[in-house]
Amino acid sequence: MGYFKYRFENKEGHYYTKKVLFYNLSIIQLIYSTMKKKYLIVATFVISFFCSVGVVYATHYILGYSSVDSGEIRWGGHTTYSTPWNKAIATWNALGKINITPDTIYTYEDLRVKGVDRSWVTWTGRYIYSIGTDTIQLNRYYLDSDRSGEQQNTATHELGHSLGLDDHEIYGNIMYYAQTSQTALGSQDIDDYGYLWGY
């Protein structure tokens, strides 16, 4: 038994893969050859049923772009939330495939982080992809009154976007569309990262 792997884009623009399980054709042929004709139709229905049950959907929430350049993200700028920010970087770097590291005078700045004070919006942070340096804005209006776990959640979430991960509504993950106090990656986060950059 094995599976074919297809890549699709749904209506919301999210990419996902569909793994279709299949059974070794030689085994099926062997079963068929030993079977009486009258059971052939029934067997076909049974096998079709199990094949359809075996269709596994593995949805991936990815943007189709990222701040990653040659296996790393060089970041610059400044944030007052340096501890949560550094912990957020460590969280993603622990997965080992993409290195998020500060920019130097010898490297191109892929990502810039900055604080903004926007009392009139309903977001804690945002990521803007550009042709040049991408931007993460952390909204001090909300983050200043948040606990460190929530600040880290926002920093990790926005860095997730810079790695090419999209928002979704699966609670228990960093890329859940709204702020939580979760600081560790969830299974969907790890799966989406692995899909993009390798397991």
Place this chain on the structure above:
Amino acid sequence: MTKKLILKLAVSSLLIIVAVAVALHANLLKLPITKQIHVQFIPGLEDDRIMVGASHNVFIGKVIEQTGSMAIESYPSTLFAVEIVSNIKGDLSGIVTVEQEGGYQNGILYSLEGDSLITPGSTYMFSARYNESKNWYTISAHSNGRKLISADKSLTTTELLSLAQNDEKVKKLQWAYQNEILLDADVINNNTKNSYQSLHKE
């Protein structure tokens, strides 16, 4: 090909390029390109009590026209004139300026989490926060913060008011206002405008 013809072609091409560049810059020419801006929303906005608590004003308004677009720190915002039909939270009247984050810049549509630009002529329920320095109301891009009441621009204010009064979402938000949950950041910063508690002291 004569030199005169080549010169004519070169000048024509240059004029076309300049015209396209000006049209793109003025957003007269809209390219079929959308750039997403990804935000992390404050928690709980899917709960009506938090959505109303996180808003300074919740109202039904008819979009009259787009009045402008501007770039805030390089990213576009669009301004609209909105005629107030009724209020759920707050006491607005007449025509107010509503800001929607996102919009066209150099012909490219910037969209906050896929949020579509509101349409002139249509009437919506809006959840908004007041921008004191600009004197306008910034509407939330969260799906629970807005509802199309009618796309029919020929309806009168009385007809729109009747539609709004019978709308289930409006009724839910009216209940939610009485039970609103304010944001910690607003309480700390003394920015709880039009809170139910402050306007309904016994």
